Amino acid sequence: MTAPLMPKATAVWLVENTTLTFRQISVFCEIHELEIQAMADGDVSSNIRGLSPVDNGQLTWEEIHRCEADKKANLEACVMERNVKLRNQKSKKVLSPSQRQDKPNAILWIVKNYPSIKDSLICKLIGTTKGTISSIRDGSHKDMSSLRPKNPVTIGLCSEADIEKALVASQPKPVKEKVKKEKVKKAPTKKKVTKKKAAKKKVAKKAPAKKASAKKTAAKKATKKSVEKKTTKKVVAKKSADKKATVKKAAVKKATVKKAPAKKATAKKTAAKKPAAKKNAAKK
Numbered sequence: 001m002t003a004p005l006m007p008k009a010t011a012v013w014l015v016e017n018t019t020l021t022f023r024q025i026s027v028f029c030e031i032h033e034l035e036i037q038a039m040a041d042g043d044v045s046s047n048i049r050g051l052s053p054v055d056n057g058q059l060t061w062e063e064i065h066r067c068e069a070d071k072k073a074n075l076e077a078c079v080m081e082r083n084v085k086l087r088n089q090k091s092k093k094v095l096s097p098s099q100r101q102d103k104p105n106a107i108l109w110i111v112k113n114y115p116s117i118k119d120s121l122i123c124k125l126i127g128t129t130k131g132t133i134s135s136i137r138d139g140s141h142k143d144m145s146s147l148r149p150k151n152p153v154t155i156g157l158c159s160e161a162d163i164e165k166a167l168v169a170s171q172p173k174p175v176k177e178k179v180k181k182e183k184v185k186k187a188p189t190k191k192k193v194t195k196k197k198a199a200k201k202k203v204a205k206k207a208p209a210k211k212a213s214a215k216k217t218a219a220k221k222a223t224k225k226s227v228e229k230k231t232t233k234k235v236v237a238k239k240s241a242d243k244k245a246t247v248k249k250a251a252v253k254k255a256t257v258k259k260a261p262a263k264k265a266t267a268k269k270t271a272a273k274k275p276a277a278k279k280n281a282a283k284k
Contacts, residue, residue: 004058005098006051013050015040019068028075030150102155107136109149121166125158
């Protein structure tokens with residue numbers, strides 16, 4: 001329900017001019033019941049002049065008589081005032097004068113009951129500025145002494161769903177931390193043990209086989225190198241022997257060529273000696 005304009009003055013008028021209970025007046029004016037009782041006793045707000053809600057168009061005499069007859073009933077504002085509340089829920093541009101005055105009270109109520117809500121979200125809920133919110137939080141607001149916390153839902157500034165959404169939005173988001181899960185070492189079963197042993201044996205068998213194959217390949221390479229060296233030596237020896245043989249043949253040919261003229265010269269000498277011997281024999 002929307003609080004009336006100048007709620008204390010309205011409460012004074014209702015106390016003086018009606019037979020409504022303190023509870024009914026406190027619910028309508030949104031003032032504590034004990035404060036209404038103090039007003040009736042004259043201890044509080046004795047200098048305040050009463051303001052008629054009927055003249056302001058917030059209440060009707062029929063509604064007042066209905067609540068006077070039924071002490072459990074609550075006063076309901078006029079249709080015009082309720083329409084202002086409904087229009088405010090749809091678009092927060094249209095506000096009644098009482099709603100504008102109760103904005104700091106609504107901020108104080110939210111700050112006390114839900115301190116975790118962010119200032120930006122409170123600005124959206126109530127339609128105020130961050131400066132007023134911070135001043136109310138710090139207690140440096142100019143009207144801090146006269147402020148009384150009021151539920152913004154009852155005033156008509158917002159709905160309960162809006163407050164719940166603001167609470168959810170203002171909660172800190174959980175930070176995803178990368179936590180390394182500790183691996184729990186389970187007792188190995190017999191099958192796993194046998195498999196591990198078999199794998200180790202296979203690895204152990206493969207290792208000597210690899211070493212033996214490496215040794216064989218190294219031996220083959222060494223034998224190939226030795227065979228290649230021997231073949232190269234044989235080829236070189238054959239070539240050198242062939243060269244020597246060709247040299248010897250050439251020397252023999254030269255020797256034979258030289259001996260042939262020598263034999264011819266000896267044959268001529270012998271031929272020349274034979275006639276000389278014949279001549280000598282004839283002389284004798």
